[in-house]
Amino acid sequence: DVKVTQSSRYLVKRTGEKVFLECVQDMDHENMFWYRQDPGLGLRLIYFSYDVKMKEKGDIPEGYSVSREKKERFSLILESASTNQTSMYLCASSPGGAGGPYEQYFGPGTRLTVT
Protein backbone atom coordinates (compact mmCIF):
# COMPACT_ATOMS: atom_id res chain seq x y z
CA ASP A 1 0.00 0.00 0.00
CA VAL A 2 1.05 3.55 -0.68
CA LYS A 3 1.98 5.31 2.46
CA VAL A 4 2.21 9.06 2.90
CA THR A 5 3.37 10.16 6.32
CA GLN A 6 3.44 13.61 7.84
CA SER A 7 5.82 14.53 10.63
CA SER A 8 3.24 15.76 13.13
CA ARG A 9 -0.51 15.31 13.64
CA TYR A 10 -0.82 18.42 15.81
CA LEU A 11 1.44 21.45 16.04
CA VAL A 12 1.17 24.66 18.02
CA LYS A 13 3.44 27.57 17.07
CA ARG A 14 3.73 31.25 17.94
CA THR A 15 3.24 34.13 15.55
CA GLY A 16 6.47 34.92 13.71
CA GLU A 17 8.03 31.48 14.15
CA LYS A 18 9.47 29.59 11.19
CA VAL A 19 7.53 26.35 10.77
CA PHE A 20 8.52 23.21 8.88
CA LEU A 21 5.99 20.57 7.87
CA GLU A 22 7.50 17.38 6.52
CA CYS A 23 5.95 14.81 4.23
CA VAL A 24 7.40 11.47 3.11
CA GLN A 25 6.00 9.00 0.57
CA ASP A 26 7.24 5.47 0.01
CA MET A 27 5.97 4.73 -3.52
CA ASP A 28 8.55 6.50 -5.66
CA HIS A 29 5.93 8.97 -6.90
CA GLU A 30 7.05 11.85 -9.07
CA ASN A 31 4.36 14.31 -7.96
CA MET A 32 3.84 15.69 -4.50
CA PHE A 33 1.36 18.29 -3.29
CA TRP A 34 0.65 20.48 -0.27
CA TYR A 35 -2.93 21.56 0.45
CA ARG A 36 -4.61 23.43 3.23
CA GLN A 37 -8.09 22.42 4.31
CA ASP A 38 -10.47 24.90 5.90
CA PRO A 39 -14.15 24.40 6.75
CA GLY A 40 -16.41 25.46 3.90
CA LEU A 41 -13.49 25.97 1.53
CA GLY A 42 -12.47 22.40 0.79
CA LEU A 43 -8.85 21.77 -0.17
CA ARG A 44 -6.77 24.50 -1.72
CA LEU A 45 -3.45 23.78 -3.40
CA ILE A 46 -0.48 25.64 -1.93
CA TYR A 47 2.41 24.15 -3.93
CA PHE A 48 3.06 21.26 -6.25
CA SER A 49 6.31 19.47 -7.14
CA TYR A 50 6.71 17.26 -10.20
CA ASP A 51 10.35 16.30 -9.65
CA VAL A 52 13.26 16.79 -7.29
CA LYS A 53 14.04 20.50 -6.92
CA MET A 54 11.09 21.39 -9.19
CA LYS A 55 8.09 23.23 -7.85
CA GLU A 56 5.08 25.10 -9.07
CA LYS A 57 2.84 27.55 -7.25
CA GLY A 58 -0.70 26.49 -6.54
CA ASP A 59 -3.70 28.66 -5.83
CA ILE A 60 -2.58 30.12 -2.48
CA PRO A 61 1.25 30.19 -2.27
CA GLU A 62 1.58 33.51 -0.41
CA GLY A 63 3.33 33.12 2.92
CA TYR A 64 4.61 29.63 2.09
CA SER A 65 7.63 28.06 0.44
CA VAL A 66 8.57 24.44 -0.29
CA SER A 67 11.64 22.26 -0.62
CA ARG A 68 12.13 18.97 -2.39
CA GLU A 69 15.73 17.77 -2.16
CA LYS A 70 14.89 14.07 -2.36
CA LYS A 71 12.18 12.36 -4.37
CA GLU A 72 10.40 10.92 -1.36
CA ARG A 73 10.35 14.06 0.79
CA PHE A 74 8.45 17.33 0.33
CA SER A 75 8.63 20.06 2.95
CA LEU A 76 6.30 23.00 3.46
CA ILE A 77 7.82 26.05 5.13
CA LEU A 78 6.01 28.92 6.79
CA GLU A 79 8.72 31.60 6.91
CA SER A 80 6.94 33.67 9.55
CA ALA A 81 3.80 32.02 10.86
CA SER A 82 0.67 34.12 11.21
CA THR A 83 -2.66 33.39 12.86
CA ASN A 84 -4.41 33.20 9.48
CA GLN A 85 -2.25 30.17 8.70
CA THR A 86 -4.00 28.17 11.41
CA SER A 87 -5.40 25.27 9.41
CA MET A 88 -5.23 21.58 8.54
CA TYR A 89 -2.37 20.84 6.13
CA LEU A 90 -2.55 17.80 3.89
CA CYS A 91 0.25 16.31 1.84
CA ALA A 92 -0.42 14.07 -1.16
CA SER A 93 1.55 12.21 -3.81
CA SER A 94 0.78 10.67 -7.18
CA PRO A 95 2.60 8.99 -10.05
CA GLY A 96 3.73 11.14 -12.97
CA GLY A 97 4.39 10.58 -16.66
CA ALA A 98 1.98 9.98 -19.51
CA GLY A 99 -1.41 8.43 -18.86
CA GLY A 100 -2.56 10.72 -16.08
CA PRO A 101 -4.34 12.18 -14.27
CA TYR A 102 -3.63 9.73 -11.49
CA GLU A 103 -5.14 9.19 -8.08
CA GLN A 104 -3.58 11.28 -5.35
CA TYR A 105 -2.68 9.53 -2.09
CA PHE A 106 -3.04 11.59 1.05
CA GLY A 107 -1.31 11.71 4.39
CA PRO A 108 -3.29 11.99 7.65
CA GLY A 109 -2.81 15.75 7.90
CA THR A 110 -1.16 18.15 10.33
CA ARG A 111 -3.41 20.44 12.31
CA LEU A 112 -1.42 23.62 12.83
CA THR A 113 -2.45 26.25 15.35
CA VAL A 114 -0.65 29.59 15.34
CA THR A 115 -1.17 31.67 18.49
Added chain:
Amino acid sequence: AQSVTQLDSQVPVFEEAPVELRCNYSSSVSVYLFWYVQYPNQGLQLLLKYLSGSTLVKGINGFEAEFNKSQTSFHLRKPSVHISDTAEYFCAVSDGWDDYKLSFGAGTTVTVRA
Protein backbone atom coordinates in the same frame (compact mmCIF):
# COMPACT_ATOMS: atom_id res chain seq x y z
CA ALA B 1 -8.85 26.50 -13.89
CA GLN B 2 -11.87 24.43 -13.05
CA SER B 3 -14.32 25.38 -10.33
CA VAL B 4 -16.30 22.76 -8.47
CA THR B 5 -19.57 23.29 -6.63
CA GLN B 6 -20.91 20.82 -4.12
CA LEU B 7 -24.48 21.86 -3.67
CA ASP B 8 -25.03 20.55 -0.14
CA SER B 9 -22.72 21.30 2.75
CA GLN B 10 -24.51 18.95 5.19
CA VAL B 11 -26.59 15.85 4.47
CA PRO B 12 -28.19 14.05 7.41
CA VAL B 13 -29.54 10.62 6.53
CA PHE B 14 -30.95 7.61 8.35
CA GLU B 15 -29.21 4.25 8.26
CA GLU B 16 -30.25 2.05 5.30
CA ALA B 17 -31.71 5.05 3.45
CA PRO B 18 -30.31 6.15 0.06
CA VAL B 19 -28.10 9.20 -0.27
CA GLU B 20 -27.13 11.46 -3.18
CA LEU B 21 -24.36 14.05 -3.04
CA ARG B 22 -24.41 16.62 -5.81
CA CYS B 23 -21.38 17.98 -7.65
CA ASN B 24 -21.25 20.42 -10.57
CA TYR B 25 -18.14 21.68 -12.34
CA SER B 26 -17.39 24.50 -14.75
CA SER B 27 -17.48 23.51 -18.38
CA SER B 28 -14.41 22.27 -20.20
CA VAL B 29 -13.60 20.38 -23.38
CA SER B 30 -12.19 17.48 -21.44
CA VAL B 31 -12.59 16.79 -17.77
CA TYR B 32 -11.64 14.06 -15.35
CA LEU B 33 -13.66 13.62 -12.17
CA PHE B 34 -13.03 12.15 -8.74
CA TRP B 35 -14.83 11.60 -5.48
CA TYR B 36 -12.77 11.35 -2.29
CA VAL B 37 -13.91 10.51 1.25
CA GLN B 38 -12.40 11.73 4.51
CA TYR B 39 -13.29 9.78 7.63
CA PRO B 40 -12.89 11.58 10.96
CA ASN B 41 -9.25 12.33 11.81
CA GLN B 42 -7.94 10.77 8.61
CA GLY B 43 -6.61 11.88 5.25
CA LEU B 44 -8.59 11.60 2.04
CA GLN B 45 -9.00 8.36 0.11
CA LEU B 46 -10.32 7.77 -3.37
CA LEU B 47 -13.91 6.49 -3.70
CA LEU B 48 -14.13 6.46 -7.49
CA LYS B 49 -13.02 8.27 -10.63
CA TYR B 50 -14.21 8.99 -14.16
CA LEU B 51 -11.56 9.30 -16.87
CA SER B 52 -13.43 8.06 -19.96
CA GLY B 53 -15.85 5.39 -21.14
CA SER B 54 -19.05 4.45 -19.34
CA THR B 55 -20.69 7.40 -17.65
CA LEU B 56 -21.76 5.27 -14.68
CA VAL B 57 -18.80 4.64 -12.45
CA LYS B 58 -18.74 2.20 -9.55
CA GLY B 59 -16.45 2.70 -6.60
CA ILE B 60 -15.61 1.23 -3.24
CA ASN B 61 -18.07 0.62 -0.39
CA GLY B 62 -21.11 0.45 -2.69
CA PHE B 63 -20.86 4.01 -4.01
CA GLU B 64 -21.45 4.96 -7.64
CA ALA B 65 -21.47 8.20 -9.61
CA GLU B 66 -22.84 9.30 -12.95
CA PHE B 67 -21.04 11.67 -15.29
CA ASN B 68 -23.46 13.95 -17.14
CA LYS B 69 -21.64 16.09 -19.67
CA SER B 70 -24.64 18.17 -20.74
CA GLN B 71 -25.40 19.13 -17.14
CA THR B 72 -21.70 19.30 -16.12
CA SER B 73 -22.48 17.13 -13.11
CA PHE B 74 -20.96 14.15 -11.34
CA HIS B 75 -23.38 13.17 -8.57
CA LEU B 76 -22.48 10.47 -6.05
CA ARG B 77 -25.04 7.92 -4.83
CA LYS B 78 -25.38 5.02 -2.47
CA PRO B 79 -28.62 3.03 -2.28
CA SER B 80 -28.33 2.13 1.42
CA VAL B 81 -25.98 3.85 3.85
CA HIS B 82 -24.37 2.54 7.03
CA ILE B 83 -23.29 4.34 10.17
CA SER B 84 -19.70 3.86 8.97
CA ASP B 85 -20.41 6.09 5.93
CA THR B 86 -20.42 9.11 8.22
CA ALA B 87 -17.66 11.23 6.71
CA GLU B 88 -16.87 14.26 4.59
CA TYR B 89 -17.03 13.76 0.83
CA PHE B 90 -15.13 15.83 -1.73
CA CYS B 91 -15.67 16.11 -5.45
CA ALA B 92 -12.54 16.97 -7.47
CA VAL B 93 -11.85 17.81 -11.10
CA SER B 94 -8.82 17.83 -13.37
CA ASP B 95 -9.09 19.43 -16.78
CA GLY B 96 -6.11 18.01 -18.62
CA TRP B 97 -4.84 14.54 -19.39
CA ASP B 98 -1.39 15.47 -18.15
CA ASP B 99 -2.59 17.99 -15.61
CA TYR B 100 -1.96 16.40 -12.28
CA LYS B 101 -3.54 19.16 -10.30
CA LEU B 102 -7.02 18.75 -8.88
CA SER B 103 -9.59 21.42 -8.03
CA PHE B 104 -11.70 20.39 -5.03
CA GLY B 105 -15.20 21.31 -3.98
CA ALA B 106 -15.96 22.62 -0.50
CA GLY B 107 -17.07 19.21 0.73
CA THR B 108 -20.31 17.61 1.92
CA THR B 109 -20.59 16.25 5.44
CA VAL B 110 -22.75 13.14 5.61
CA THR B 111 -24.07 12.16 9.02
CA VAL B 112 -25.77 8.77 9.22
CA ARG B 113 -28.15 8.25 12.13
CA ALA B 114 -29.53 4.96 13.44
